[in-house]
Amino acid sequence: MAAKKRKNPYIPGIAAMNFEPDYDWSKEESETLFEDKKQSEFSSDTIYYEDCLSGMISLPNDYIDLIIADPPFGIDFSSVKSLYNRNSEFVPNGYEEVSSTNYLEFTIKWIQELPRIMKNTASAYIFSGWSHLKEILEAIHQSELTLINHIIWKYQFGVFTKRKFVTSHYHVLFCVKNSNFYFFNKIEHYPEDVWIIPRKYYPGQPKNNTKLPEELVSRCIHFSSKPGDLVFDPFMGNGTTAVCAKANYRHYLGFEINPNLKEIIEKNLNETELGRDYVPYKKLLPSIEDLAEKYPAVSKHLRKKTKNI
Numbered sequence: 001m002a003a004k005k006r007k008n009p010y011i012p013g014i015a016a017m018n019f020e021p022d023y024d025w026s027k028e029e030s031e032t033l034f035e036d037k038k039q040s041e042f043s044s045d046t047i048y049y050e051d052c053l054s055g056m057i058s059l060p061n062d063y064i065d066l067i068i069a070d071p072p073f074g075i076d077f078s079s080v081k082s083l084y085n086r087n088s089e090f091v092p093n094g095y096e097e098v099s100s101t102n103y104l105e106f107t108i109k110w111i112q113e114l115p116r117i118m119k120n121t122a123s124a125y126i127f128s129g130w131s132h133l134k135e136i137l138e139a140i141h142q143s144e145l146t147l148i149n150h151i152i153w154k155y156q157f158g159v160f161t162k163r164k165f166v167t168s169h170y171h172v173l174f175c176v177k178n179s180n181f182y183f184f185n186k187i188e189h190y191p192e193d194v195w196i197i198p199r200k201y202y203p204g205q206p207k208n209n210t211k212l213p214e215e216l217v218s219r220c221i222h223f224s225s226k227p228g229d230l231v232f233d234p235f236m237g238n239g240t241t242a243v244c245a246k247a248n249y250r251h252y253l254g255f256e257i258n259p260n261l262k263e264i265i266e267k268n269l270n271e272t273e274l275g276r277d278y279v280p281y282k283k284l285l286p287s288i289e290d291l292a293e294k295y296p297a298v299s300k301h302l303r304k305k306t307k308n309i
């Protein structure tokens with residue numbers, strides 16, 4: 001049987017050319033939204049140096065707009081060190097890990113608390129390596145969260161292997177509280193679930209050895225929150241989520257169990273100017289010339305346009 005003809009044939013590139021983000025704000029509008037939405041019940045733009053398991057209990061219901069959570073790996077630091085090829089001299093004391101045997105119990109505890117503190121429109125991005133992915137997926141399954149996408153973050157890693165493939169990806173589980181009401185700003189025409197973002201290295205700088213790239217954290221913020229929203233991170237580490245929130249006119253709130261990281265987090269935040277990275281989403285779209293390089297239909301359109309000038 002012959003395939004049915006589409007009424008409006010899909011022309012690659014034409015849809016991309018006409019694409020506009022669902023929501024967009026100028027820098028001034030974003031700053032106003034940020035100033036207007038200073039949270040009152042619980043101080044926002046604050047990091048508490050305590051265990052998130054007990055800390056989260058005191059957060060109000062339906063409070064958070066977006067969660068970014070990069071939990072401890074559940075492997076001891078000596079293996080982290082060799083796995084990640086880092087010098088422990090620059091890792092602050094008190095690096096907090098969770099033992100492999102308690103990992104499922106720990107993961108179920110913190111993940112099951114998330115839906116309560118999330119607004120109905122909120123999302124959570126949960127990061128996981130593959131070694132404990134099983135426990136993270138099980139905890140999501142047991143919670144009231146709905147898993148929407150299983151995103152792969154692909155990076156260059158640089159750890160040479162002899163008898164196995166080089167690990168060069170991470171898992172990012174995009175979950176929501178209510179699959180009918182969650183906020184999602186489609187800021188790209190064709191956002192795929194594989195994100196290619198290089199890891200950055202900061203040789204010689206003190207840091208928790210697990211800093212996520214700001215581009216990666218900001219991508220979650222752009223797609224799943226509005227300026228002025230409250231972004232929560234139960235495992236702040238170096239404060240990457242707080243830095244990216246501040247740099248994009250979002251408020252932040254979080255926990256970090258290791259008080260030795262306070263100095264690093266405060267330094268990172270003090271060096272970040274409010275709204276530093278925010279660019280209206282329309283300005284980030286590919287130019288018509290970029291699209292023309294990729295799609296024949298757009299280059300035809302461009303030729304026609306220049307002919308008519």
Ligand SMILES: C[S@@+](CC[C@H](N)C(=O)[O-])C[C@H]1O[C@@H](n2cnc3c(N)ncnc32)[C@H](O)[C@@H]1O
Nearest residue numbers: 051052070096210211212235237238240256257
């Ligand atoms: C994988 S790191 C987070 C790195 C962070 N995403 C960044 O970019 O810097 C996990 C962090 O969770 C902290 N942590 C471990 N258990 C915790 C707990 N129960 N409550 C709060 N923080 C905890 C560790 O001290 C560590 O800094």
